[in-house]
Amino acid sequence: MLLAIDAGNTNIVFALFEPGPEPGDPGRIRTRWRITTDPRRTADEYAVWLSQLLQLEGFERGDVNDVIIGTVVPRALHNLEVLATKYFGVTPVIAGQGDAGWGIALDVDEPQSLGADRALNMIAAHASHGGDLLIIDFGTATTFDVIDYRGAYKGGIIAPGINLSLDALVSAAAKLPRIAIDEPATNSVIGRNTVDQMQIGIYWGYIAMMEGLVARMKAEIGRPVKVVATGGLAVLFERHTDIFDAVETDLTLQGLAILRARAHI
Numbered sequence: 001m002l003l004a005i006d007a008g009n010t011n012i013v014f015a016l017f018e019p020g021p022e023p024g025d026p027g028r029i030r031t032r033w034r035i036t037t038d039p040r041r042t043a044d045e046y047a048v049w050l051s052q053l054l055q056l057e058g059f060e061r062g063d064v065n066d067v068i069i070g071t072v073v074p075r076a077l078h079n080l081e082v083l084a085t086k087y088f089g090v091t092p093v094i095a096g097q098g099d100a101g102w103g104i105a106l107d108v109d110e111p112q113s114l115g116a117d118r119a120l121n122m123i124a125a126h127a128s129h130g131g132d133l134l135i136i137d138f139g140t141a142t143t144f145d146v147i148d149y150r151g152a153y154k155g156g157i158i159a160p161g162i163n164l165s166l167d168a169l170v171s172a173a174a175k176l177p178r179i180a181i182d183e184p185a186t187n188s189v190i191g192r193n194t195v196d197q198m199q200i201g202i203y204w205g206y207i208a209m210m211e212g213l214v215a216r217m218k219a220e221i222g223r224p225v226k227v228v229a230t231g232g233l234a235v236l237f238e239r240h241t242d243i244f245d246a247v248e249t250d251l252t253l254q255g256l257a258i259l260r261a262r263a264h265i
Helices: 043-056 074-087 116-128 162-172 194-221 234-240 251-264
Strands: 002-007 011-018 028-036 066-071 132-138 141-147 153-160 225-230
Touching: 002 074, 002 251, 011 251, 028 043, 028 251, 043 074, 066 074, 066 116, 066 251, 116 132, 116 141, 116 153, 116 251, 132 194, 132 234, 132 251, 141 194, 153 162, 153 194, 162 194, 194 225, 194 234, 225 234, 225 251
Parallel strands: 002 066, 132 225
Antiparallel strands: 002 011, 011 028, 132 141, 141 153
16 A cells, blocks of 8 residues: 655645556545654654554554655655655655656746645646646645646745734734634624634635635636645635635645556556
């Protein structure tokens, strides 16, 4: 089985994929686990935590015979590589390197600066959907990425993530309380108390930002565009906006599995 590791700025997600019946088939996710990203965490610590979780799901370390790692945190990579070699006995594939190169054209000014998570999202979205695509990923940052009908990356937008925005607001304003990110109790955008006003500003303000940027990007592209959302908060927003054509929360993990399957062909 394939262990796909998505190391983001906030969390690292480990997903176990059952292989598909045909060569090049990325298979399906059997289970996944999430842990806070900490570059100081050692391979031994990962191994203890992961071994226990594997057993709880009815798996053993020996069930893992392949590992692929995608990371936007360079300092975390070494210990994840040691985890693969020392505890699973395999040399991990690093997304974007060697046989696991992106395989898509990066039609931008600084292609080397593209984050692995964004490239993986585009690979997975292009494999599942046809035509021009706009991918919105709700992570530490909220990113908007455009990939054309030929599969070429054309550019995008990086905006502060909603948690980052809320943290900055609370940190800079001494009297504002820390609130949960959730949809307001009503559709009114005139809050009657501090907490309501903050929730409206964060929730409806973020929707207005997304809708405005998507409208501008679609107008600039000038062709029909399918909008694919990913990341944990996508499902929170889809209830009150119609800009998403599809919500796929495991897009980055699917990109890792697709990339590994291609390298096997």
